[in-house]
Amino acid sequence: MQSGGGIRSLPPPGRFLVLVQTTIAPTVPAASATGFTSLALHPRLLEAIAAEGYQDPTPIQAKAIPPALEGHDILGIAQTGTGKTAAFALPILHALLARLPADARPQPGRRPSVLVLSPTRELAAQIGQSFATYGRRTPIRGAVIFGGVGQGPQVDAIRRGVDVLVATPGRLIDLMEQRLVDLRGIDQFVLDEADRMLDMGFIEPIRRIVGALPVKRRTMLFSATMPREIERLAEQLLDSPTKVSVAPAATTVERIAQRLIHVQKASKLALLLHLFDVEPIDRALIFTRTKHGADRLAKQLRAASIGSEAIHGNRSQGQRLKALEAFRSGRSPILVATDIAARGLDIDGITHVFNFDLPMEPEAYVHRIGRTARAGASGIAISFCDETERGLLRDIERTIRLEIPRGELPSSLPRPPKPAEPSREERPERSSGRGGGPRGGGRRGGGRPPKNGRPAEAKHDSRPPEHRSTAPSASAAKPANPRGGRRTAWRPFDKSRAMQAR
């Protein structure tokens, strides 16, 4: 798929450009050698799949692609990481190619016929990238539109003509109100991560957008969970859908080697630096509970000569994209993130996930560690539990119905004190959807509904900064000589290994 200006402005341009260059290469290894051939996809798509190194369809792809190719509506229950993007992108591209003449060239000025709605900017960018990857041997054009950045380049891309529009609801409605986007040609519509959409308060915007779409269309709805509200939404949006689902998070979790280490709060950084020396890390995602904590830890790691970046809701869109690109490219092998900033993150080759702080929501534990087990790869998840987090640990273990195997604290570090109640002092970066606070309790959608029925794009960005944190100061948490003379033990990001891990 050729990109409109919208995609070009997205992260990480590097990957997309590299992939475009590979199209110059002669013939791609026999697509027929892959398990995808039985799916009867267009040969150009099979070539792109083979070039990506995919061997077999993932379970959600094997189940969703055949009925989708027949034009059925799809109700898919699958999480990010299962390969669900290709499960809808491939049949969509196939349908677009089926109506193009073989020698078709990109047609300037045409209006989109495919709309994919995503709850967050990051996920929208990733979906756009997937379309670009799978469609790169085709004249199909796409653009991604989301808030938090100027609308100019996105509008230009739409004006130049696109087939596939990937959008977050807020920006799309903005452009609809300004009559800058015409949805009357949409005949394939995807609502991705529908449960998150609802959690984030996007139900009204979705209804408005759907109201602007032609009635005669094919719709696919994907959701990680299927609460009543989603069932109702699916009944309204889908016409006799084929229902496909893949195993819930628990099976993903089984592929991950999990470990939990009890450690004093003040020794967490020292423990992390110790693990960096002994673990074979290519690329690691580290979760902290607060935005302030994420910034502080990234700074401490950089002070210890470890390339790291932080992403969280207080960072500007540009800063986030830059940090993600540094992480994705391997320039910065460590990404420190809060739960919300990491939503929908899909980065291959993450060998380790560290829970520097345990999450307040037990379900977030599963989402966090799943970042290291993308599409069949396995990974390592190491969680720290300090004296204030034992209640959170109990909740997590109850939720995953598993006692996480305990890891050893190095003898150089002090043992944690006796169990204590979890501290409520350090506030997490709140989930937009769960009402915030340790156990939610607020209204869905997080507080007061917006006046115009349209929540701000990726609401977490607009939330007030963290005001306080009682985590130890940098000087308290920092060991006397964090890396000592062991710096050489750090293995920089190794792309070939990361590719193997896929």
Ligand code: AMP
């Ligand atoms: P998704 O669930 O769509 O976010 O996909 C998760 C990851 O799986 C992405 O990095 C895809 O590139 C990768 N992926 C998707 N389908 C396959 C496949 N059939 N084989 C290997 N990797 C895949």
